[in-house]
Amino acid sequence: MFHLLVSYQEWSSSGGSLANSRVYINKDEEPGSSFYTNGTLDTSKISKYPALLVTETGGDGMQFARVAHITQVVQSHNETVIQYAIDSSIAPISNNDLENYPTELHLGRFGLSHTHWRVCDADLFKLLLHNQQKTLITSKVFSIxxxxxxxxxxxxxxxxxxxxxxxxxxxxxxxxxxxxxxxxxxxxxxxxxxxxxxxxxxxxxxxxxxxxxxxxxxxxxxxxxxxxxxxxxxxxxxxxxxxxxxxxxxxxxxxxxxxxxxxxxxxxxxxxxxxxxxxx
Known part of the structure; x- marks a missing residue:
């Protein structure tokens, strides 16, 4: 599993927030319920799985997603604040490439043009490896x-x-x-x-x-x-x-x-x- 976090504004290097209404982690059914303790999102449970930080397609920022590890989640009355550490050892993946995996990402008719946080029941690193093998371009003359x-x-x-x-x-x-x-x-x-x-x-x-x-x-x-x-x-x-x-x-x-x-x-x-x- 992994966390898919999509925001209109490009994610910063260390944290961001979403309105609670855009947190699509259902505490009453699996897999969402496994991330709650006493009705509250539990950072210790959330941090067991990687996160994919995505700027909305057409949003304000680079259309590339980064892999991160969530370190803290704090919910107030109206919003959820998320702190994370971006894994710089993993190359970003473009929105265009991500949209080739609608089933794994549970993309509805809005694709990646919708701010939200959901849990995806798929292996993120297998998805990234598959995409890398499919699109990898290298050169012996210069670096890209x-x-x-x-x-x-x-x-x-x-x-x-x-x-x-x-x-x-x-x-x-x-x-x-x-x-x-x-x-x-x-x-x-x-x-x-x-x-x-x-x-x-x-x-x-x-x-x-x-x-x-x-x-x-x-x-x-x-x-x-x-x-x-x-x-x-x-x-x-x-x-x-x-x-x-x-x-x-x-x-x-x-x-x-x-x-x-x-x-x-x-x-x-x-x-x-x-x-x-x-x-x-």
Whole structure:
């Protein structure tokens, strides 16, 4: 068994709370009754089983769940306060992956879009292992661990580094600022010895990746492939239809002219697309 705790607000690093009406642990029937002593939730009984902390799908926070161990539960008249320790040795699992297990998680018609605490009669670690075996992606060239530290407000830009694209990048930055997002490209940072690792890190952390295919730059094509493999929202832009490789021509692309009017139109088109993706 394990505890499934879903909250609209992202769970903090050590504790949170739920309204008592959202605690779906029935003290009058199993398995819920085994967690009560004299009609009150008993921390010593609850802590015997792991917990899965989930931010609601569409909620305020990263859409990844963490495994934790509950250390204290205190109920007042209106709410239940839960303290816990997150197990950092276990990789987070995405909401999308969790929703592939509706039976094990007892997901109703609201899926993970409903704040509550329930007890699931399933082996959490078996579920996590099964999911890991199914979705594990590894590389001998770089690490993708940054995917577990995603920034919901980050837009990463893949484009040629030549000076002629500086005004294009400025237009992209203006679009992201207009929708309350931040923007970064690989030459803005230097965190790793290998530049490819910096590039992969900002792709993995980003909510959206913008790829400028202008000039048929092979690096951008490679980076677009990484972004698609990691399941990112990818926006393709280019100055000409001929810049788009055959394997990407089935995807929508924003075409622009590298002049003042064209770059303003690009910025407006990106704002529209980013608002559509983020709901901002």
């Amino acid at each position: 661990d940054a995917i577990y530290a995603q920034d919901r407000n980050l837009v990463s830009v893949m484009m040629p580094f030549s000076a002629e694209f500086n005004t294009v990048y400025t237009s992209i930055q203006a679009a992201t600022v207009a929708v309350s997002l931040s923007c970064v490209r690989a030459d803005d940072i230097w965190e790793e010895h290998a530049i490819i690792q910096d590039v992969v890190n900002i792709i993995a952390r980003a909510r959206v990746v913008i790829c400028d295919c202008s000039g048929k730059n092979p690096n951008v094509f490679y980076e677009a492939g990484i972004a698609h493999t990691l399941g990112k929202e990818v926006i393709l832009i280019a100055q000409s239809k001929d810049d788009i490789p055959f394997d990407l021509r089935h995807l929508r692309c924003i075409f622009y002219l590298p002049n003042t009017e064209g770059l303003e139109a690009l910025s407006q088109s990106l704002q529209t697309k980013l608002r559509s993706i983020t709901g901002k």
